Amino acid sequence: MKEKTLITLEHISKSFDGEMVLDDLCLDIHENEFVTLLGPSGCGKTTTLRIIGGFVTPDKGKVLFEGNDITNLPPYQRELNTVFQKYALFPNMSIAENIAFGLKIKKKSKEYINDKIKYALKLVNLEGYENRRPEILSGGQQQRIAIARAIVNEPKVLLLDEPLGALDLKLRQDMQYELIRLKNELGITFIYVTHDQEEALTMSDKIVVMNQGYIQQMGTPEKIYNEPENAFVADFVGDSNIVDAVFLRDELVEIFGAKFPCVDKGFGKNKPVDVVIRPEDIDLLEPGKGSLDGVVTHIIFKGVHYEMEVRTPDGFEWLVHSTDMFPVGTPVSIHVDPFDIQIMNKPQSEDEEAIGVEE
């Protein structure tokens, strides 16, 4: 399938009160993609979304929509709709009137509007809610109405600004599946902003990890999780152990004096690198049987697994997830399968480090 580019951000820069929020950001968004902008607060993800929505004008750069420059087009002339973080339903209108708002402005016929309201309420599983008032609905219901209100306008792109942020965990998980279903049924592009890495991994076709106004990495959820390009991405997406290491030669890396076979090649010889190892990829064996010996110093039961900390002689505390239980004080040995070791180049300069890792 040839993917058609729908939105292009070209060299976007934006600062507020002299503070740089986005710096030379370039991004392509394809048709029918579920793209998630993921990052900590202040990373510029919401500003990026607001620039696409037309609520913020960039200082520099262009926004292209199907090839046309829409940088200076006001929101009401853009063929996209937004679902806001706090729902932003019109408090003075019933549910039906809320959903009908955009269609009434476009002067659609009464029959058309009524059909659309029915269709949209069915799509978000809130049939029969036409005459209720927004304030009596729960947060999850209000958010679904906000989605219904946006999609009746048949936008080519739906922008979602942390739409699940205000909901509790269970509801959030349910809504994640709802959103995936909606996206598939509607066949439109979703651009989703969140700081929740689990949400991003669950729903996205493509994740854009951002920090301090820069894109850190772009890719499929699997790629982002399994092959983080730098320490920031590794640290932000999922739990991880990030350690200093030396890349001895192809397929061999030295961590704290112990040699670990790996699958990476081409990082040079005896070169300092960062290594990422996910806690669930560490196997604990009897002392001497793994690559690096240590002692369990901490253990918490997390439901599915135990979360343990293992201190190795160099003083590093390894985060380990395992279904096996090792009491505090147990001597163990760390083993990691070669393909679970992810090698990353060290940042070249302090500048780059500042971009990559948030202290």
Next chain:
Amino acid sequence: MKNKKLLSLPYLIWMIGFTVIPLILILWYGFVDSTGAFTWDNILAIFRSEHLKPLGISLALSAASTVLCLLIGYPLALILRKAHIKKSGLIIFVFILPMWMNFLLRTYAWLNLLDDGGLILNIAQALGFRGNIVGTNGAILLGMVYNYLPFMILPLHNSISAIDDNVLNAARDLGANETQVNTRVILPLSVPGIISGVTMVFVPSLTTFVISDILGGRKVLLIGNIIEQEFSTASNWNLGSGLSLILMVFILISMAILNRYDKEGSTLA
């Protein structure tokens, strides 16, 4: 629990002493004659032309001052919403500043400006205006608008600035241009502010006698002046009470109309 009830006691005494009992007294005086016998005369007196005309002028002037205050206050409140918070605070402060001066002083100041030899009258005459300003309905209207405008601006500002930015952005996002945002979202959401502003301008305008006393030059009588005269110079408390009751009925009717509009407003599409 008992302590809490005790805390409300001062308010209860206040309400009974200064609201309930006076109202009962007015009701009593309004429905009896000077001998204490029941009568409708004090109420029906409103239909005498010397009372009907002032009532008509009062209603017309207070309606006009309310509309004018709304026309001045609403755009200002819209501007203030968009202004920087520091700036809007300053502007509000400037509009409220005259309220720090005594109401009578302010009105007398207008008399000085508008009367013979006053600055504004001089300028008007230099521009070819002949006649008086003091003693006209226009002068009284000016006094009403000047004195009561802050009471319109404050509630409008409160209700309009309380509207969530995201709600307006949602409207823009759904295709509303700025005019449509104003008429379809801000206007219906500001109805409570409009209602309290209208109430706070209309009621004192309808019942005022000081503004017409000072700026009316004894030529314009409002219903407030008639009532005041009955209580003071004429010492006819019965007639004064009867006419007060009529005025109260008009105020209640206006409140009822406003409240109905409020309910409609909140369901308006």
